[in-house]
Structures are given as structure tokens and as C-alpha cells.
Amino acid sequence: xxxxxxxLHMLSPQKHMSPFDVNMAADAGYKVIVPYINVTLxxxxxxxxxxxxxxxxNFGVRTGLFIGGKDAILALDMMDAAQKALVPPxxxxxxxxxxxxFTTAAAMVACVERVLRTKFNRGWKGLxxxxxxxxxxxxxxxxxxxxxEGAQVTLVAHRGVDRVIRSxxxxxxxxxxxxxxxxxxxxxxxxxxxxxxxxxxxxxAAGVRxxxxxxxxKANNLLVVADVNAVPPPGVDGMELFMDGAPLPGCNALGVGxxxxxxxxxxxxxxxxxxxxxxxxxxxFDFRAAxxxxxxxxx
Numbered sequence: 383x384x385x386x387x388x389x390l391h392m393l394s395p396q397k398h399m400s401p402f403d404v405n406m407a408a409d410a411g412y413k414v415i416v417p418y419i420n421v422t423l424x425x426x427x428x429x430x431x432x433x434x435x436x437x438x439x440n441f442g443v444r445t446g447l448f449i450g451g452k453d454a455i456l457a458l459d460m461m462d463a464a465q466k467a468l469v470p471p472x473x474x475x476x477x478x479x480x481x482x483x484f485t486t487a488a489a490m491v492a493c494v495e496r497v498l499r500t501k502f503n504r505g506w507k508g509l510x511x512x513x514x515x516x517x518x519x520x521x522x523x524x525x526x527x528x529x530x531e532g533a534q535v536t537l538v539a540h541r542g543v544d545r546v547i548r549s550x551x552x553x554x555x556x557x558x559x560x561x562x563x564x565x566x567x568x569x570x571x572x573x574x575x576x577x578x579x580x581x582x583x584x585x586x587a588a589g590v591r592x593x594x595x596x597x598x599x600k601a602n603n604l605l606v607v608a609d610v611n612a613v614p615p616p617g618v619d620g621m622e623l624f625m626d627g628a629p630l631p632g633c634n635a636l637g638v639g640x641x642x643x644x645x646x647x648x649x650x651x652x653x654x655x656x657x658x659x660x661x662x663x664x665x666x667f668d669f670r671a672a673x674x675x676x677x678x679x680x681x
Contacts, residue, residue, distance in 0.1 A: 386437065386438075386440075386441040386444040386445075387413050387414060387444065388411060388412045388413050388414070388444045388445075388446070388659045389412070389413070389414040389415075389416070389433075389444065389445050389446070390407050390412040390414070390415045390416070390446040390447075390448055390655075391416050391418065391429065391433050391445075391446065391447050391448070392404065392407070392415060392416065392417045392418065392448040392450060393418050393421045393426065393429065393447065393448065393449050393450065393460065394417065394418065394419050394420075394421060394449075394450040394451050395420065395421055395422065395423075395451040395453065395456060395460070396419065396420070396450075396451050396452065397419055397420055398419060399417035399418075399419060399450055400450050400481070400482070402482060403448065403450055403479065403482070403651075404417065406648075406651050406652055406655060407448065407655050409652065410652050410655030410656045410659065411655070411656060411659050412446065412655065412659065421460075423456065423459055423460055423463060426460050426463040426464050426467065427463055427464075427466070427467040428467075429447075430447060430463075430464045430467040430468065430474070431467050431469070433445055433447065433474055434467075434468060434469065434472040434473060434474055435469075435472060437472075439471035439472050439473070442471075442472060442473040442474050442475075442664055443473075443475070443661055443662060443663060443664060444659065445474040445475070446474060446475045446476070446477065446655075446658045446659075447464050447474055447475070447476045447477070448476075448477050448478075448479070449461050449464075449476070449477070449478040449479070449480065450479065450480055450481070451480045451481070452480055452481045452483075452519060453480060453519070454480055454483060454484075454519045454522045454523060455552065455556075456480070457478040457479075457480040458478060458556070458668060460478070461476050461478040461666070461668060464476050465666060468664075473663075473664040474664055475658040475661065475664045475665045475666065475667075476664075476665075476666045476667070477654055477655070477658060477666075477667040478667070478668050479651060479654075479667075479672070480519055481519050481520075482647065482651065483518075483519030483520045483522075483523055483669075484519075484523050484668060484669035484672050485647045485650045485651040485654070485669075485672045485676070486520050486523075486610055486643065486644075486647045487519075487520045487521075487522075487523035487524035487527060487585075487669055487672075487673075488523070488527060488647075488650055488669055488672035488673035488675070488676040489643045489644070489645075489646035489647035489650055489672075489676050490520070490524055490583060490585075490608050490610055490638070490643045491524050491527045491528055491531075491583075491673060491676070491677075492646060492673060492676035492677040492679065492680045493608065493626065493638045493642055493643050493646055493680055494581060494583075494606050494608050494638055495531075495677060495680065496627070496680040496681075497606050497626075497627040497636055497638060498581070498605065498606060500627070501605075501606075501627060501636060502605055502606075504605070505531075505532070506528060506531035506532045506533040507531070507532035507533070508532065508533070508534060509528075509532075509533045509534065509580050509581055510533075510534050510536070510578060510579050510580045510581070510603070511525075511528050511533045511534065511535045511536065511579065511580070511581045511582070511583065512535075512536045512538055512575050512576065512578075512579035512581070512582050512583070513525045513528075513535060513536065513537050513538060513582075513583045513585065514538050514540070514566070514582065514583065514584050514585060514586050514592040514593070514617070515583075515584065515585035515586035515587065515592070515617075516537035516538055516539070516546050516549060516585070517537075517539075517545045517546060517549055518585055518586070518587070520585040520610055521537070521583065521585040521586075522549060522553075523669040524583050524585060525537060525549075525553065525561055525583070526553050526557050526559055526561075526669070527669060527670070527673050528581075528583075529553070529557075529559035529560070529561055530557065530559060530670070533581075534562070535559075535561050535562065536561070536562040536563075536564050536575060536579070537549055537550055537561055537562065537563050537564070538564060538565075538566040538572070538575055539563065539564065539565045539566060539567060540566055540567060540572075540586075540592075541567070542567075543563060543564070543565040543567075546563040546564075547563040549561070549563070550562070550563045572597070573597060573600060576593065576597045576598075576600070576601050576604070577600050577601050577602065577603065578603060579601065579603065579604060580603050580604060580605045580606075581604075581605060581606050581607070581608075582604065582606075582607045582608070582618075583608050583610075584607065584608065584609040584610065584611065584617035584618050584621075585610050585611075585617075586611065586617050587611075588611050588612075588613035589611070589613045589614065589615065590611070590617060591615050591616065591617060591618070591619065592617050592618070593607065593609075593617065593618040593619060594619050595619045595620065595632050597619075598618075598619060598620070598630065598632045598633035598635070599632055599633060601633055601635065602634070604633060604634065604635040605635055605636065606627075606635060606636050606637075606638060607621070607630055607635050607636075607637055607638070608637075608638040608643065609621045609637070609638070609639060609640055610640050610643055611640055612640035612641060612644070616639075616640075618630070618637070619632065620632055620637070621637050621639050621640075622637070622639050623639045623640055623641040623642075624639055624641050624642055625637040625638060625639035625642060626638060626639070626642035646676050646679050646680060647676075649676075649679050650672050650675050650676045650679065651672075653675050653679075654667050654671065654672060654675060657675075
């Protein structure tokens with residue numbers, strides 16, 4: 383491993399780089415951290431090549447490029463552009479985690495997987511999963527992770543089904559997964575989806591309740607519900623912050639709360655930064671790498 387100073391270049395297409403991610407990178411061991419804001423996709427190539435050509439090739443393993451923002455597809459496109467800009471033997475490592483969504487989604491799926499395994503002796507294959515907040519960055523990533531593991535995933539629309547249809551199409555094009563898009567805009571339609579689901583990912587906006595007490599009471603197939611929303615009211619009625627497989631009041635399902643998920647998310651993001659620094663060759667991390675690490679943390 384090179385003894386060069388670990389440097390992290392942090393790109394954001396927005397006007398701020400997340401302080402959360404800056405702190406995580408510093409605590410993981412990066413000594414020089416430089417944020418770049420309002421970065422466009424077209425600018426990634428030049429920034430990447432500036433970063434690699436200014437250091438000897440063997441220093442590339444201690445040079446990182448982090449991609450933030452709040453757009454999952456744009457973050458993946460920027461990561462792809464950075465990798466295509468590399469000119470061997472010059473290289474660097476890349477890590478995309480827009481709005482912390484990839485590590486959060488990975489943590490949520492891993493936490494639910496642990497409950498399914500330990501409480502029900504079940505895996506993902508064939509499991510019926512409903513995703514609320516499916517067009518958000520956490521919902522997008524968690525739906526693909528679960529589908530890649532063999533789950534039958536339904537994206538639930540609450541404000542126009544066209545958006546989730548488009549999300550399903552993008553997921554098929556980029557990752558080869560088949561996602562089901564359904565409207566949950568009426569109470570009857572939403573209840574039908576909830577009643578059929580065995581697992582629910584609640585990844586809607588903070589402070590928005592998507593699963594009511596009545597919804598839960600009629601969900602006879604439900605095994606596990608996960609909620610990433612730590613801002614009151616919870617996204618799922620009766621969900622407590624630290625639930626980690628405890629009974630969810632008012633139904634037969636078990637709950638996984640936002641701070642149980644958050645603990646694994648924190649360890650996953652920190653762990654990926656540390657892997658970037660420690661690796662003896664350039665590495666590239668998106669939500670799939672995040673899930674690989676998260677499931678080892680919950681094993």
C-alpha cells in the first residue's frame with residue numbers, strides 16, 4: 383500500500399457538499415478533503431484527470447473521488463464518467479452515495495434480511511416486497527438491491543404512476559431487474575398492495591406517514607416492515623426508532639426502525655471510506671458494494 387497522503391475529492395451537482403459525508407470521510411482517515419459544488423456531468427472527466435495526472439501512478443490508490451448530490455442516476459453517471467476518464471497506469475477510487483441513499487438503502491435491506499433469516503428462515507427469492515417512496519433515492523436503490531437478490535418488488539406510486547413506471551424502466555435498462563409499478567394513490571389501491579406484501583420498505587419523505595394502523599391491521603401476509611424516517615411522525619404507525627426485529631404493534635409483522643438502520647448505514651459508509659484508503663488497488667463502490675458490506679455487518 384502506498385504511503386502517500388490520502389486525498390478525497392468530493393463532487394456534488396448541488397450548491398453544497400453534505401457535511402455528513404465530509405465528517406464521515408475525515409473520521410475514516412482522509413487527510414485532505416476538497417469539496418467541489420455545482421459540478422456538471424460534463425465536468426467530471428477533466429476533474430478526474432486533474433486528480434490522477436497530478437500524482438505518481440502508485441499514489442492513485444490513496445486518491446479518492448466521492449460523488450454526492452441527491453440524484454441516484456446522475457451520481458451513477460458521474461461515477462461512470464470518472465471511471466472512463468482513467469488512463470492506466472494512472473487511477474483512483476470512486477464512491478457514489480447521493481444523499482447517503484446508497485448506504486442507507488443497503489443498510490435497510492441488510493437489516494430486513496437479518497430479520498427474515500433469523501425469525502422466519504426466509505430469504506429474498508420470490509418474496510413480495512412493496513416499496514413506498516419508490517421514486518426517491520433510497521427507494522430506488524433498495525428496490526434494485528432486493529430485486530437483484532430475487533425478490534418480487536412493487537414500486538408504489540402516490541402521486542402519478544408514470545414516475546414509478548419510468549423508474550422501473552430505468553432499473554431494467556441499467557441493472558436488468560424487473561420491477562412492478564402500481565398506483566397506490568387511492569386508499570383502496572394502497573391497501574391492496576399492503577395486504578399482499580410480505581415485506582414493506584417505507585422510504586417516503588421525512589415526516590410523511592405511509593402505513594396507518596388500519597393498513598397494518600389488514601396486512602395478514604406481512605412479515606417485516608422497515609422505516610427509514612426518523613422525523614416524527616414515523617412513516618409506519620407504531621414504529622419505534624430502535625426497533626430491530628421487534629413486534630410492530632397492531633399487526634403480526636416485525637419492525638425495523640430508522641436508528642437500527644442508521645447504525646448499519648453509518649458503519650457501511652465509514653467502512654467503504656476505510657476500504658478505499660486501505661486498498662492496494664483502485665476500487666469503485668455504489669449501492670451494490672454498500673450492500674455487500676452491510677450484509678456482513680448484519681450477519
